[in-house]
Amino acid sequence: xxxxxxxxxxxxxxxxxxxxxxxxxxxxxxxxxxxxxxxxxxxxxxxxxxxxxxxxxxxxxxxxxxxxxxxxxxxxxxxxxxxxxxxxxxxxxxxxxxxxxxxxxxxxxxxxxxxxxxxxxxxxxxxxxxxxxxxxxxxxxxxxxxxxxxxxxxxxxxxxxxxxxxxxxxxxxxxxxxxxxxxxxxxxxxxxxxxxxxxxxxxxxxxxxxxxxxxxxxxxxxxxxxxxxxxxxxxxxxxxxxxxxxxxxxxxxxxxxxxxxxxxxxxxxxxxx
Numbered sequence: 001x002x003x004x005x006x007x008x009x010x011x012x013x014x015x016x017x018x019x020x021x022x023x024x025x026x027x028x029x030x031x032x033x034x035x036x037x038x039x040x041x042x043x044x045x046x047x048x049x050x051x052x053x054x055x056x057x058x059x060x061x062x063x064x065x066x067x068x069x070x071x072x073x074x075x076x077x078x079x080x081x082x083x084x085x086x087x088x089x090x091x092x093x094x095x096x097x098x099x100x101x102x103x104x105x106x107x108x109x110x111x112x113x114x115x116x117x118x119x120x121x122x123x124x125x126x127x128x129x130x131x132x133x134x135x136x137x138x139x140x141x142x143x144x145x146x147x148x149x150x151x152x153x154x155x156x157x158x159x160x161x162x163x164x165x166x167x168x169x170x171x172x173x174x175x176x177x178x179x180x181x182x183x184x185x186x187x188x189x190x191x192x193x194x195x196x197x198x199x200x201x202x203x204x205x206x207x208x209x210x211x212x213x214x215x216x217x218x219x220x221x222x223x224x225x226x227x228x229x230x231x232x233x234x235x236x237x238x239x240x241x242x243x244x245x246x247x248x249x250x251x252x253x254x255x256x257x258x259x260x261x262x263x264x265x266x267x268x269x270x271x272x273x
Contacts, residue, residue, distance in 0.1 A: 011065050011150030024184025024192045028059040029086040029096050031125040032076035040072045041109035043096045045185035046152060055159035057085055065149035072105050074153055081139040082123035086131035090181045090193040122160045132168045132180050136161035210236035217245045225252035230259050243272040
């Protein structure tokens with residue numbers, strides 16, 4: 001196990017570990033405007049939702065490591081405390097990346113990246129037409145983490161309006177994860193997107209109060225075949241079957257394959273004598 005004391009490494013070294021280990025990260029494609037009406041657009045992957053009542057999103061632009069200067073996004077928000085946070089789906093990921101280019105202040109990244117501006121309803125910055133979801137926000141707070149290179153500023157945003165492209169809705173009028181195909185930021189130049197084989201479901205323990213791994217029969221809990229994930233799937237049932245259980249490794253392999261396909265009930269059935 002390699003151990004790093006963050007007080008002994010440079011910000012550039014720290015960020016390599018942070019960005020590669022804390023991933024995938026959602027991407028906020030943020031549009032802002034300054035007092036003169038100049039529009040800026042830039043993506044940030046230090047971003048997430050932090051409250052639903054009130055609806056709060058937080059993203060964090062970092063100071064440039066090379067010279068500690070702040071991003072145009074922060075400069076604009078200090079002047080006009082509003083922004084629009086636009087989602088990034090796979091079909092616009094290259095445009096989003098292009099908008100991260102450090103153009104001179106006053107250059108409109110909508111034009112550089114080939115995006116279309118749409119007038120917002122409650123805030124001054126425009127929305128990105130090509131984004132599947134846009135959040136019009138007022139900025140409630142700016143929290144500086146420091147003034148050195150790599151230091152972030154938390155931008156606490158209260159969502160005023162949500163715009164959703166109907167093409168990503170399911171029959172219940174809710175966002176379909178597969179249709180929206182969101183992109184996640186990994187370390188270095190890597191990305192991932194939420195579609196195809198990368199998607200999988202895990203029933204929440206809040207729905208079914210699982211018995212837990214500690215309650216599994218010893219033949220199963222101590223098996224050399226099952227991984228921790230396998231045991232957690234088996235332990236996420238409300239009741240254990242009333243039966244004796246098989247300790248045959250070939251049976252365990254069969255149950256493991258069923259678990260791989262999400263068939264927990266079938267796995268339990270195969271484990272019973």
